Amino acid sequence: MSPDAPAADALDTGLLDPGRAGSAVEAATGDTAFLAALLEAEAALTLAQADLGLAPGEAARAVAEAADPARFDARDLALRARGGGNPVIPLVADLTAAVAAEHAPYVHRGATSQDIMDTAAMLVAKRALEPVLADLASTVRALADLAARHRATPMAGRTLTQQAVPTTFGLKAAGWRSLAAAAERRLAAARATLPVQLGGAAGTMAAFVEYADGDPGTGPMLLTAYARRTGLAEPRLPWHVLRAPVADLGTALAFTAGALGKVAADVLVLSRTEIGEVAEGSGGGSSAMPHKSNPVRATLIAAAARRLPALASVLLSALACEDERPAGAWHAEWQTLREALRVAGGAAREAAELTAGLRVDPERMARNLALTGGRVTAERITSALSPVVGRGRAKELLAEASRDAAEEGLPLAEALSRLPELSELSRGDLDGLTDPAAYLGSAPALVDRALAPEGPRDR
Amino acid sequence: MSPDAPAADALDTGLLDPGRAGSAVEAATGDTAFLAALLEAEAALTLAQADLGLAPGEAARAVAEAADPARFDARDLALRARGGGNPVIPLVADLTAAVAAEHAPYVHRGATSQDIMDTAAMLVAKRALEPVLADLASTVRALADLAARHRATPMAGRTLTQQAVPTTFGLKAAGWRSLAAAAERRLAAARATLPVQLGGAAGTMAAFVEYADGDPGTGPMLLTAYARRTGLAEPRLPWHVLRAPVADLGTALAFTAGALGKVAADVLVLSRTEIGEVAEGSGGGSSAMPHKSNPVRATLIAAAARRLPALASVLLSALACEDERPAGAWHAEWQTLREALRVAGGAAREAAELTAGLRVDPERMARNLALTGGRVTAERITSALSPVVGRGRAKELLAEASRDAAEEGLPLAEALSRLPELSELSRGDLDGLTDPAAYLGSAPALVDRALAPEGPRDR
Amino acid sequence: MSPDAPAADALDTGLLDPGRAGSAVEAATGDTAFLAALLEAEAALTLAQADLGLAPGEAARAVAEAADPARFDARDLALRARGGGNPVIPLVADLTAAVAAEHAPYVHRGATSQDIMDTAAMLVAKRALEPVLADLASTVRALADLAARHRATPMAGRTLTQQAVPTTFGLKAAGWRSLAAAAERRLAAARATLPVQLGGAAGTMAAFVEYADGDPGTGPMLLTAYARRTGLAEPRLPWHVLRAPVADLGTALAFTAGALGKVAADVLVLSRTEIGEVAEGSGGGSSAMPHKSNPVRATLIAAAARRLPALASVLLSALACEDERPAGAWHAEWQTLREALRVAGGAAREAAELTAGLRVDPERMARNLALTGGRVTAERITSALSPVVGRGRAKELLAEASRDAAEEGLPLAEALSRLPELSELSRGDLDGLTDPAAYLGSAPALVDRALAPEGPRDR
Amino acid sequence: MSPDAPAADALDTGLLDPGRAGSAVEAATGDTAFLAALLEAEAALTLAQADLGLAPGEAARAVAEAADPARFDARDLALRARGGGNPVIPLVADLTAAVAAEHAPYVHRGATSQDIMDTAAMLVAKRALEPVLADLASTVRALADLAARHRATPMAGRTLTQQAVPTTFGLKAAGWRSLAAAAERRLAAARATLPVQLGGAAGTMAAFVEYADGDPGTGPMLLTAYARRTGLAEPRLPWHVLRAPVADLGTALAFTAGALGKVAADVLVLSRTEIGEVAEGSGGGSSAMPHKSNPVRATLIAAAARRLPALASVLLSALACEDERPAGAWHAEWQTLREALRVAGGAAREAAELTAGLRVDPERMARNLALTGGRVTAERITSALSPVVGRGRAKELLAEASRDAAEEGLPLAEALSRLPELSELSRGDLDGLTDPAAYLGSAPALVDRALAPEGPRDR
Numbered sequence A, B, C, D: 001m002s003p004d005a006p007a008a009d010a011l012d013t014g015l016l017d018p019g020r021a022g023s024a025v026e027a028a029t030g031d032t033a034f035l036a037a038l039l040e041a042e043a044a045l046t047l048a049q050a051d052l053g054l055a056p057g058e059a060a061r062a063v064a065e066a067a068d069p070a071r072f073d074a075r076d077l078a079l080r081a082r083g084g085g086n087p088v089i090p091l092v093a094d095l096t097a098a099v100a101a102e103h104a105p106y107v108h109r110g111a112t113s114q115d116i117m118d119t120a121a122m123l124v125a126k127r128a129l130e131p132v133l134a135d136l137a138s139t140v141r142a143l144a145d146l147a148a149r150h151r152a153t154p155m156a157g158r159t160l161t162q163q164a165v166p167t168t169f170g171l172k173a174a175g176w177r178s179l180a181a182a183a184e185r186r187l188a189a190a191r192a193t194l195p196v197q198l199g200g201a202a203g204t205m206a207a208f209v210e211y212a213d214g215d216p217g218t219g220p221m222l223l224t225a226y227a228r229r230t231g232l233a234e235p236r237l238p239w240h241v242l243r244a245p246v247a248d249l250g251t252a253l254a255f256t257a258g259a260l261g262k263v264a265a266d267v268l269v270l271s272r273t274e275i276g277e278v279a280e281g282s283g284g285g286s287s288a289m290p291h292k293s294n295p296v297r298a299t300l301i302a303a304a305a306r307r308l309p310a311l312a313s314v315l316l317s318a319l320a321c322e323d324e325r326p327a328g329a330w331h332a333e334w335q336t337l338r339e340a341l342r343v344a345g346g347a348a349r350e351a352a353e354l355t356a357g358l359r360v361d362p363e364r365m366a367r368n369l370a371l372t373g374g375r376v377t378a379e380r381i382t383s384a385l386s387p388v389v390g391r392g393r394a395k396e397l398l399a400e401a402s403r404d405a406a407e408e409g410l411p412l413a414e415a416l417s418r419l420p421e422l423s424e425l426s427r428g429d430l431d432g433l434t435d436p437a438a439y440l441g442s443a444p445a446l447v448d449r450a451l452a453p454e455g456p457r458d459r
Helices: A024-028 A031-051 A057-066 A074-084 A088-098 A113-149 A169-192 A206-211 A218-230 A244-270 A296-317 A329-357 A362-370 A375-389 A391-408 A412-417 A427-433 A443-451 B024-028 B031-051 B057-066 B074-084 B088-098 B113-149 B169-192 B206-211 B218-230 B244-270 B296-317 B329-357 B362-370 B375-389 B391-408 B412-417 B427-433 B443-451 C024-028 C031-051 C057-066 C074-084 C088-098 C113-149 C169-192 C206-211 C218-230 C244-270 C296-317 C329-357 C362-370 C375-389 C391-408 C412-417 C427-433 C443-451 D024-028 D031-051 D057-066 D074-084 D088-098 D113-149 D169-192 D206-211 D218-230 D244-270 D296-317 D329-357 D362-370 D375-389 D391-408 D412-417 D427-433 D443-451
Strands: A154-159 A162-168 B154-159 B162-168 C154-159 C162-168 D154-159 D162-168
Touching: A024 A031, A024 A113, A024 A329, A031 A057, A031 A074, A031 A088, A031 A113, A031 A218, A057 A088, A074 A088, A074 D296, A088 A113, A113 A169, A113 A218, A113 A244, A113 A329, A113 A443, A154 A362, A162 A169, A162 A362, A162 A375, A162 A443, A169 A244, A169 A443, A206 A218, A206 B375, A218 B443, A244 A296, A244 A329, A244 B244, A244 B296, A296 A329, A296 B244, A296 B296, A296 C296, A296 D074, A296 D296, A296 D329, A329 D296, A329 D329, A375 A391, A375 A412, A375 A427, A375 B206, A391 A412, A412 A427, A443 B218, B024 B031, B024 B113, B024 B329, B031 B057, B031 B074, B031 B088, B031 B113, B031 B218, B057 B088, B074 B088, B074 C296, B088 B113, B113 B169, B113 B218, B113 B244, B113 B329, B113 B443, B154 B362, B162 B169, B162 B362, B162 B375, B162 B443, B169 B244, B169 B443, B206 B218, B244 B296, B244 B329, B296 B329, B296 C074, B296 C296, B296 C329, B296 D296, B329 C296, B329 C329, B375 B391, B375 B412, B375 B427, B391 B412, B412 B427, C024 C031, C024 C113, C024 C329, C031 C057, C031 C074, C031 C088, C031 C113, C031 C218, C057 C088, C074 C088, C088 C113, C113 C169, C113 C218, C113 C244, C113 C329, C113 C443, C154 C362, C162 C169, C162 C362, C162 C375, C162 C443, C169 C244, C169 C443, C206 C218, C206 D375, C218 D443, C244 C296, C244 C329, C244 D244, C244 D296, C296 C329, C296 D244, C296 D296, C375 C391, C375 C412, C375 C427, C375 D206, C391 C412, C412 C427, C443 D218, D024 D031, D024 D113, D024 D329, D031 D057, D031 D074, D031 D088, D031 D113, D031 D218, D057 D088, D074 D088, D088 D113, D113 D169, D113 D218, D113 D244, D113 D329, D113 D443, D154 D362, D162 D169, D162 D362, D162 D375, D162 D443, D169 D244, D169 D443, D206 D218, D244 D296, D244 D329, D296 D329, D375 D391, D375 D412, D375 D427, D391 D412, D412 D427
Parallel strands: none
Antiparallel strands: A154 A162, B154 B162, C154 C162, D154 D162
16 A cells, blocks of 8 residues: 655645635634534533433533643644544544543443534535525625616626626626525524434444433433534434535535526626726736736636535435445545535635725726617517518518628617618617617616515525 | 427436436426426416506407417427526517517516516416425324334334334334424425515616606515416515525525435335334236335335435525625526426325335334344343442443353343342343333323324424 | 336437437437447457357358347337336347257356447447548548638637627638547547456356356456457456446547537627627528528537537546446446437537638638727737836726727727827838738748647647 | 634544545545645646756756645635635745745746646645556455365355355456456556646746747757656646546546445455355444344445546536636545545555454355255256256246245255156255355356456456
8 A cells, every 4th residue: 555644734725726725714724723623512412311311410510621622633634534434433542532531431432423414514504504604695785786876787698608688787786686695594594403413333323322321212301412512403312324414515516606697607608808898806816927817716716616516416416325334425525515515605705895895987887888889779679670571571671681781880770771671760760769778678677676575586 | 508409308207216207296396397487477467567557458368378388399498598598588488579560568577587587486486386295294293103002012223223212103203203293394485485586687676666657666566466376476576586485595505305315214224124113015026036026116206315415505594695696606506406306206206105004113213122132121220220230231231241141142131130239130020020011211202292293382 | 007108109209409410420329320230249258259169150141040139129128128227138038039049048148238238339439430530530520621721811809799800711710620620539549449348147157157167367368259259349347337438438429519619709709790700601591580590410410419428527526436237327328328329419410510611701810800999909909008107007098099090980000099108110111000901910930830740649 | 794703623534434534545535645745746837848958957946945735724725715716825925935035936836827737636646546547456366365275165056145056156256356456457547647737827837938038949859857746647638627637637546436335345245144155354343232243344445436437527527617727626526536535545454454363164155045945056957957848848847846845845956856857866966056065156167357467458
């Protein structure tokens, strides 16, 4: 086997993941945080047993006191974890050694490693989601502001990369807001139901029953007590192999990255040199080109949106696991869930900063909208013409006029004014009909609808 | 370019997907069903406009009448779809040609291809989910029956492939039931909110406003009317690029396959020749070995559970799309969503059949549980011994006794009876303590809790 | 269980997959083609046995004659496949019934379903890749042409969405060519080694040995004979559970879609209304906007590139399978591999058409390059200034001048001419230094290098 | 935005990834190693320029000396990386500050961040693969040993979880070996071609040309020089957006995890309590059940095999990237590639240990093979009977006899001896025919073939 490495070289401090480096979610999901949560899960377990009279209060206090992360070494546990395949085994050994002999029997009593790992993961997730939700909330607010402020700011609506018809920047921002809010709802719902884990060796809670002189009601009672002590939700059943909580969390995180990824995708398009309709508040510099202002926040969000669906697929795959504890599916979740939290959380931080500082250039939007000389209103003219000449003929005429206008560099109105079929319309009429800013449809009304407190159910 | 192929060779009739072949969901998602939904979406659009006075009722009736799937050729549309990249373009041409000239302007009026594609996809999904939900409901019932019937049937609880401590088959089935019920809830929730799509060229509904003499309230009103006509939910905003409905549906389907995949994974283990604790009602034959009875239903479910997370990841990735209609992300959804519906739906059919017919062999379970001569109760003995000799020593003693028992082929009770530390316990006591069936913990109580109508929130 | 559906509704004729509809690869992978390949695999198996004297030549001829796809019904086989989980079981029944009684024992003799399924899949893949490789070859040629023709055509090099420094369209096309050629090499290599499958019930070829009076050398000899009869490669071992061929094929297909996806991603950017540097030969129409010319080919390729990595991940996952035939991993491959072939093959067809017809607009490239008034050459000026004022100061000066130029709408040369540090340079010098077309670096030389027959190994 | 976290909490020291903790590949891919590689890439760049006379040798030596990882702080760089989106920007600032003013202009001269990031990633990958390849080589050797030693050790061949016909453990091990060797070949091939990256701001190497007085041949020459200085392969073109090297590496790593995952999947099955045919050399303990011996190595490999296909799919997706540097696709690669290296590398370490210590129990294999009373030879008897009574009738008879034998708990030979059709065969004949150990087919011969130095091409 290849030789072991010294500890210091093993660190991942975020050098390859600037989107998460230094974020609150990074800290909340680090090994230090995880170690603390593992110890908290152990302490709460003994306390919950004391609550039910299954352990002496003194022992519980002793365990809780010993469960001080500062006394434990995460890297050392990581290395020793390899033997049995999880870090709880060496942790229990160390924790047991850290309490007085008379309390030692109450350490990890009746539990299995998975009880502690899963409970710790849920504690970590619950805390890690706090700053993520805060960032999403501020993103939602910033986007609502943008939507309201620009409810009627005309810009080109683009489909399949081509200018299609006008829309407003407010409608675009309202759509972004609705996705960010949907992500916030999904994550908040997932967070509210993160359950405590407790099942014992194979999910029957048999050891606990044993300590309670065989009372089979002990299992459910202990689930309640443990949930109370940890602040996590109480599950119906031990969920060692019923992985809905992890799968749901994974998909909510992937949804979040995807929702923010929509914002990023649009910002990336709109800040292109040739488009320039928005710019990040503080674009990133370039090591070689001092004039560039890169959309760095959007870039890092876009990277997150590319990574999370794959991570979520690993967590969804883990639902299909065998036995009362699977050999692999569970182990595959640990680092994957951590990465998912970090990547989504990093994206939320970027999104909050991006949306708070986004600079919008309505004037450039107007200029871009004018690029086609009014051809983005072709749909409107077709509608106006259809009753007169039939829709087929109307489309033909517009296609022809659009082509002429494009080729000769004329406004569409001018090309249209040559058409005998439109001889009744004055050039002023035609200018009005081909004014993009006058063809916004329900865009402003849809913004109002999107921002209204009530309305059709928001998914 | 490579030459075109004749139509007949292109068929996919399910030859490579026995898990879906002949299922109701397959039919509900076939090209015929999709074509019908596309036409229904077109008809409902004109009818909704007529409801608001934006189109003559006569035209709407004419369009609805012309929108008869029997008159259209899906394969021909598929081939012509390539030109513009979607099948709505040729469909509109054919539908327009199928109505009288005076009604032609009302065909597809104001809409964009995506309005029709997305609405049709939602109609298809809504219908396709009906049999899927029915299969899940019957799976849930069958599993509840199994759980109740076997609430106290002892079997080995297995962790990391090894017999750990006893559990009951009822608890295993109760866990299966809870996952299947969770899948049912998620799919039902997704189905209930499948929204109609309507936005026009770039989501501003501008053409509709035009037909309503510029009334910007037209957009929202038409969303309401169109939702009513199609029976789909009314969205807050056109969702051309707000793909939550598709992403959610994809993850609910992946959850479903994963949930059923857990059942399949266990059935596959338990029906192994060397374990034989369950068997499928009607195992599949083998072309070479007449004696084999393969767990075919579980196999096909397991295959589905391997495919769906990847499909869901494509749909989650599509959230991060650019502009008012993306060039690729949307197109990637179509076949992916269909496959996801089919694969999950096929798995639900298999699960319904599997769970309805599952044969359980409590006697074999008992025999397997006895294989270790009581060593599966080691945890219990350790607990009993710990107060006497300390937990560390207790573990050592048990490890030793277990090893001896294993090596000499003795019951654990016998090996234990040699220990001076246990001299106070009679052989009868030891036999009782090492009787797996007497160490079920809260398993039966947990079954009751899982099946109770009320209790901690079921995720 | 949900009721069965009538056959006709089950068809997938490509309505949701315009990128593949009507393609040669679609036909080559349809149920008809697969059925033919299954029958061919059966026929070749008997013929190979006859070659070794293990079956009468007459029987082999009878089986080969009976194995006429026209006599079999793919849909009926699909429906009956469900029982045993694969279509070979009913196929063997039908094929056996189709030969005279004395030849019946030689049908499928000694084989297992997987021998036939896998061999058929390899036959299908081999044929399906033929048009795909042809499309890739013509794509490579078209791109080489574009690269050569535009080796020195200046355009903006864009990084993180911003114009960075100039490049040439030829260099971009040369990069596209190198990826397309890499895809071609990978697919050709995968195709050349697609192996025949033959192992019998559990990969020991025991039944064949039995028919050869126990000669254990029969297995290897029959592998050779079967490979010769099918034209597939001879494997070292039966590969029922050694799935390298399928995993490799899946990754080569995903590579192909990704490689073409790079071309598509660039075409989508460059054909944006505001950029307009390239256009598809025949853009797709829009159902609502007659003036639009959508980059449909690129869109469909982009959709393929989004779907294939997920499909490949399913095939890679299937490597980790249990036993001598896994319960699920193998079954998950069938439809996945077919979709992968179709999606990649469709993308290759689109790419061939796209690259053959791509219209390039050097004049627009030049205009876009001028948009920044020379600021895309900032890097060059920084280099020129650095020796004089130090790199840090040079960067500051350029940043300042670039900002001034941008804000005042001046050419960079003008802003630079105000700098005392540059007082020695004439305005003509500065105009030359800031001329994007004069700052192409090694771009043309790199094109030559890329197109040269020899050079550093092309991956 | 959520507040920043203190550095120490951010560490990932492997607590959640025991499969990699302490491995050589973990160290080789840590931030320390990456930082060193970044600095090495910078130093080599200046040295290569000096080689071509584009920089003073003294400056190159100064840069090389300053590029000492001990002087830099990875965490600090990670935090500052966020501004511009990559760690090279702050690194260049620090490195520039670390050299004397007169050498400063030669730091990072002409390069772009991606040149350094990609080159560093390739250096890291090249080194990280060294121990991985060593572990694979020792795995291959151990498996060859097992295959040779057990070439004729009978065991049950299992298909779809059921005992099918006999095979040998040697054949199984030979298959494992062939997959491990295939992984080794793929990784070695990928490693041998890992290319240096150098393109400058947009891949034209324009700045380098500038420094060489406009000689356009400078780019290619510098590619050669840089490749020589780093020991990496020389690419045909700068590959900023031609991501074949990363995609290929990702798929090779996923292949590796899958290949080893096959071994793990089988070990997990075979070490089940009820099967017990193999055991890991040193099974992992359990925190609750002292008697258990968990297959921990196989479990951790299985977890790796579940994670890698998803990571590979992210890398494959990154092929389809836009422009001369994409906004997101590139950034998504960094951490993903690191995780892929670590997870696959960890799996290789586990596999080396697993295969070196695997304990095989031929006696238990024989006992399990006897479990069905000879029914695993049903295929053989069917063959023997077919010429006499026809295959259909033979299958019926065997199915009947198998059922009887199973139900009455008789050896198949006994049930067969009752059949009038078999009255000519003595009980001894029947015992021989139904002896699993006498029905191994070509298994031993196939082992020889697999292990032979020559033979049909090994994929």
